[in-house]
Amino acid sequence: MTESERQASAATHASAGGDPHRRLARMAGEWEGLYRLWFEPDMLASESTQRGSLRQVLGGRFLLHEYTWDFDGRSYAGLALYGFHIDEARWECAWVDSFHCGSSIMFAQADADATTQHPLSHFSVLGSYGDGQTPPGPRWGWRTEIEQPDDDHLVITMTNITPDGVEAKAVEVRYARKI
Known part of the structure; x- marks a missing residue:
């Protein structure tokens, strides 16, 4: 094995x-x-x-969440890619949803301080989205929190944040593992 192959192997191992x-x-x-x-x-x-x-996915570096849900007689789908950026010491997420996101991809991340304050069963990322107006107004915040209290339960909470900082719960998913 060459030196560059050893370095690539070590980097791959460390990243996951x-x-x-x-x-x-x-x-x-x-x-x-x-x-x-x-x-x-x-x-x-x-x-x-x-x-x-x-x-x-990708050797355990990321977690891909694909899901479906219904509202007002219609089915919707979404996916999120979660990961921990080792070099920046923070959680990151890319999210799309056929109801919530339109044609945009929401990118979200946690700052390093927020990452170190949470227990191992919880993480949180913060993104933002435009108001859909022309010309665009101030951006709104969107926080996604994921908590796994035990191996068989998962809670995903999404909070909408106005440009003035007022927060309101927008989505809550309470999952149980299918056996």
């Missing part, structure tokens, strides 16, 4: 190791649970079943 990647591996599997949606603070708009598959 450590507690964050073990945390992602623990989430892998087939899931089903309750999807709840809010458009206004404290006013539940809908409940339905969400089915999701979370699988490790």
Whole structure:
């Protein structure tokens, strides 16, 4: 093995190791649970079943979440790619959803301080989106939190944040692992 091959092998091994990647591996599997949606603070708009598959990709570096849910008689789908950026010491996410995102890809990340403050069963990322107006107004925030209290349960909470910083729960998914 050449020196460059040894370095590439060491980099590959290092990029898929450590507690964050073990945390992602623990989430892998087939899931089903309750999807709840809010458009206004404290006013539940809908409940339905969400089915999701979370699988490790690229040697365990990332977790791909593919899911489906229903609202108002129509089916929707989405996917998110979660990962831990080792060099920056932070969680990152790319998210698309046929209902929530339109034709955009939302990129979200946690700062290093937020990453170190959470227990191993929880992580959070923050992204933003435009208001859809022409000309565009101020961007809105969107925080995604993922908590795994035990091996067979997963809670995903998404919070909408106005440009003025007012927060309101927008989505909550309470998954149970399918056996």
